Amino acid sequence: MGKLVRIWTDGSCLGNPGPGGWGALLTFGDHERELAGGEDQTTNNRMELQAAIEALETLKRPCEIELWSDSKYVIEGITNWIKGWRRRNWKKVKNRDLWERLDEARARHDVEWRWVKGHSGDENNDRVDRLAVAQAEQRRDNS
Numbered sequence: 001m002g003k004l005v006r007i008w009t010d011g012s013c014l015g016n017p018g019p020g021g022w023g024a025l026l027t028f029g030d031h032e033r034e035l036a037g038g039e040d041q042t043t044n045n046r047m048e049l050q051a052a053i054e055a056l057e058t059l060k061r062p063c064e065i066e067l068w069s070d071s072k073y074v075i076e077g078i079t080n081w082i083k084g085w086r087r088r089n090w091k092k093v094k095n096r097d098l099w100e101r102l103d104e105a106r107a108r109h110d111v112e113w114r115w116v117k118g119h120s121g122d123e124n125n126d127r128v129d130r131l132a133v134a135q136a137e138q139r140r141d142n143s
Helices: 044-058 072-087 096-107 123-141
Strands: 004-013 018-028 031-042 064-069 110-115
Touching (some): 004 044, 004 123, 018 123, 031 123, 044 064, 044 072, 044 096, 044 123, 072 096
Parallel strands (some): 064 110
16 A cells, blocks of 8 residues: 554543643654644543544555554444444444544555553653643643
8 A cells, every 4th residue: 555654642631521632653664743732621532533533634645554542442443333333324423523534534544553551661652642641731721
């Protein structure tokens, strides 16, 4: 399919709901790109989803992707639960807007979804966690 891009994503929320942030790291060979953002009032699950969406939507061409997340919600949702949600026409799906966007964003790529245990010493998972937390703290401090 093309070049291999490795992505790490994470979301954070101070309170649930509360101010939240997301972070993503994209690597291709020796190149790296960090992405981060957030919302004033959100949930942790929404920020986890937003991180993956933003990372995938950033890529301009179809790519082979390894996407790492410490969110079982994201990994299980996109690899298993989504089949049933589609069959039921997305009825009663929490965060449906983001799940549909993630489904569309991943369709252009060949994505291998990988779970990584959070706060376990994975350098890149820790890095995106810091990005996400900083965004959430910034929103809390500015409110």
